[in-house]
Amino acid sequence: MATTGMGRVLRVVRRAFGKGRGWALLLLAALFVLRVEDPEPLQLLRVKTFDVYQKIKPREVKQRPVTIVDLDERSLREVGQWPWPRTTVADLLQRLTAMGAIVIGFDIVFAEPDRMSPGIMQASMPGLDPATRQQMLAMPSNDEVFAQAIAQSRVVMGHSVRADAVPVPDDAPRPSVALIGSDVKDKLEQHAGILRNLSILDNAAAGRGIFNTTGEVDGLVRRVPMVVTVEGKDLYPSLSIEMLRVATGNQSIAVKARGTEGVEGVVIRPNVVQTDNRGRVWVYFSHYDTEKYVPAVDVLTGAVDPAKIAGKLILVGTSAVGLLDIKSSPLDAFLPGVEVHANIIENILGGEQIWRPRDADYLEATAALAIGIAVIVLVPMVRARWSAMVGAAGVAAMFGYSWYSFDTSLTLYDPVYPALVATLLYMYLTYVGYTAEEAQKRQVRQAFGQYLSPALVERLASDPTQLKLGGEMRDMTLMFCDVRGFTTISELFDAQGLTRLINRFLTPMTDIIMERRGTIDKYMGDCIMAFWNAPLDDANHARHACDSALAMIASLRGLNESLEREAKEEGRRHVPLNIGIGLNSGIVCVGNMGSEQRFDYSVLGDNVNLASRLEGQSKTYGVTVVLGEHTASQAPDYALLELDLIKVKGKTEAVRIFSLLGDPALAATEGFQALRAKHDRMLAAYRGQRWDEARALMAELRADAQAIGLHLDGLYDLYDERMEAYEANPPGAEWDGVFVATSK
Structure with missing residues (x-):
């Protein structure tokens, strides 16, 4: 109990003297010592102010005694x-x-x-006769x-x-x-x-x-x-x-x-x-x-x-x-x-004597103390503009009262010292606040400069209140992107060449994610982990993630063309880069994760694991992008096809997964809408164990997909294999259409 009480006391002390207030109080004490010593520069400031008053209101000559x-x-x-x-x-x-x-x-x-006295002058007149001299x-x-x-x-x-x-x-x-x-x-x-x-x-x-x-x-x-x-x-x-x-x-x-x-x-x-x-x-x-x-x-x-x-x-x-x-x-x-x-x-x-009251020093010190404490309390609490307005109003009030006293009763009160106290304290506390803010901005830039786009980093640095460090639960969209067959590709390069290749792949992919308000969590070899809606709010996080996935696929085509051209020029075999992407949305924990010695801004939770599993299933289903059901529900106008009801490894409940095949423009075409309707009928026949009907629809779907530029042969080959297996070993009347994955 004693330890807890002491902790509360320390927290109160830190709040009271934090944000530069402790040093500000010492500065205030030093300024009081300065006033007691009253050095010549301070005296000069004071009397110069009184000079201004006389210049504004010089004494009128009413009579000349x-x-x-x-x-x-x-x-x-x-x-x-x-x-x-x-x-x-x-x-x-x-x-x-x-x-x-x-x-x-x-x-x-x-x-x-x-010297003009006669007795003195005669001494300087050598030719003067004695009588005249006498x-x-x-x-x-x-x-x-x-x-x-x-x-x-x-x-x-x-x-x-x-x-x-x-x-x-x-x-x-x-x-x-x-x-x-x-x-x-x-x-x-x-x-x-x-x-x-x-x-x-x-x-x-x-x-x-x-x-x-x-x-x-x-x-x-x-x-x-x-x-x-x-x-x-x-x-x-x-x-x-x-x-x-x-x-x-x-x-x-x-x-x-x-x-x-x-x-x-x-x-x-x-x-x-x-x-x-x-x-x-x-x-x-x-x-x-x-x-x-x-x-x-x-x-x-x-x-x-x-x-x-x-x-x-x-x-x-x-x-x-x-x-x-x-x-x-x-x-x-x-x-x-x-x-x-x-x-x-x-x-x-x-009766027009200028008078400086005996208690002037005391009143000026009291005014300085009052405005000094007000500045120390207010500046760290409110915005610089408002605290400046309060301080300026206090200084103006002191100058106003000082002038009023001179104007009405020729009484001299010094407004300079209280104003100097207020100004120096304001400047110091503003500087402390500025340096603290700059340190916070620098910390934000250092913490997020490698993960966010420069524009987002500056936005976050300009308003760090948008950042909640330490962990919070958020609805986010997670992405895992991995290169397929990277082991085979790595055998074609030495260490330096492989490093250059990875950098050429990761750099444009990273830029695409950051440009669409994504945050890079980490790189794991050839794998990228990213997320949306943290640390900055993003109401359209699922759509931005989908846009990023489609842009990454498009960018990869250009990169493969360059790599193929270079391979031909160097006379070596070219293996194109192919990627698999998993996207999933849901509630996760985001914040600083790690130990006291080392930590990163990252995410944790079941939905993170599911996103990773979905990326692994992209190869199984023969598609590039696999979405979870929550992501699909937030991007309903994109070109989506339902893939399956699946229990991924490590999960006990089935999840409905989709493939992202294109943007809303493709989804709005008659060809894709007809394809999706027929695809949904095929899935219904499959889950109803109407194998012949499902096969007939898949034959049409292969041709329809090719007609609109989509390649879904891998997906339909997978369903053909499953139906052959189910025909040999029927799943039974209780089968709910859920496929249990045996690999990640």
Whole structure:
């Protein structure tokens, strides 16, 4: 009982994990590990999908709270190449403040003293008189002038991160960033140092922020950190978030932690800017917007429309290619870096932040698991077309939901990973199914290629469900075909010549059988065993067998003519090939027969043995083809003559046997119909022991048969001999007309 139970368990396991499902589950587990590791190619696929969403639905510019004062090509051409004297920048700053700018942020760092300051310039003027030199030294530096202008305005100076640590000046202002909750400095973007402005400038400013916007794997800017960690200890805000702090009058900003998971957001009271775990915001870009740009030269000359400055947050930056601040966004391949900050500020002020939920990874993994299991279950069970439709519908649903979330709430869900899981599993399981199907087809071709016609083999290989291996009971027609007098013929040839002869005989006979949907069971020397209605269904199996027998007889005539011609050319005796064919229909067992080491697709049963016995009786009755009664009943329109009621060797019951003499065309002729009627009367006289009447009819039958091209002398000679024997030894009144065969 325990063994039986274990067997059931093993069968259940095989069904559950068969057809590639076990390896598919391992592949699914590997894909989960891949998602946990999240390599760059997978990240790139994800963000590229989000890029497509932005391209489909870019942010509409509804209002412009930010104006960019642009150090563009025209400004550089008319004012002079950069860097400009700090007095010119101070003039720019004073004009912006006077026109009502709320906050002015510099997407530029002023790290070195202005070389155009009078005190510095005098050192490079060797011919200068002492009085003038002293006068120049006493003048305020350009940086002092600029610092004074900064102090009189609300300015946020820009800092740039560095890959190397640099000393922090003692008088450097401290960053205005605090922590709420856990210490998440290690979760933020890490940098070794900062390239600062001159202390005189930084100390005069209302705020300081990092303006770097590093691109991702492919160089596109998508996420920008709102706070970074420098030297592993100090927190520094981004330029955009610092400008908002100054604009709202907050003394500081705070990084709000989400337990130990990372950053939840950046607080600028009373609002919280949503970020990812690393303190980054997704930037929702509008297309390059020339309307928000004002050339710096127009501010300096007073040509600018004051409405573009008043009440605005001003960013001073550059679109000039030569100043190397060109970025790429999902929408624009060439975008001034300063506009990234403008987009961030507009996102926050306009409430149009792109947001990737905290549980997005979990939901995406759950979706991947669900569709992965569905694919693993369905693909081996249903046709590839239907499973592909189900998988495609699941993938489409995920992409649809992902787009819907972005379209309605700017929420980012990744459809790529679940789709990738579904696609890879589908491809793997389809490949497994394909290879299994190909192996099955190959097995079918190997098993039946020698027995069936190529067309039938391909039909069977294309739909192996038509094949039932292992044995089944079927109504079939069996054929045995043997060469008469083969021993005499073999004496005329050596081994090689005899082999060639057999091949010349078997090849056309085999082709004829296969062309008529027959299956070759085996060759036994000069004997062919074949059958119909297996492995493929054949409703007309008896008729196809009869057609094959008639075609084999016709083919043999042509072969004998060729052999006779060759024998004359070689000067040897010619013995024509003659065959005997036995056909019988009935229920037999068909399937793989043999041992575990070797087996063949073959047939077994009493009706098989009878077909073999009928072939042996063809010589006795002097005809080529002998049919059993069941075969004759399925081909009633063929030219058939009843031969006898006979008990063949090994059988206890009599069987009615027939001879196949021609096709339905011959059977429909008046000559054959008259012959058959007279033949039936002869048999009735014979079985009624009216010997004289039977002899008289046979005399007429010999002439009638010859008249329509049939040779039945051997058959009627046999009946003459029997009647002579019965006259000498009468069978008695109880005789039922059955002849008992004494040989096979």
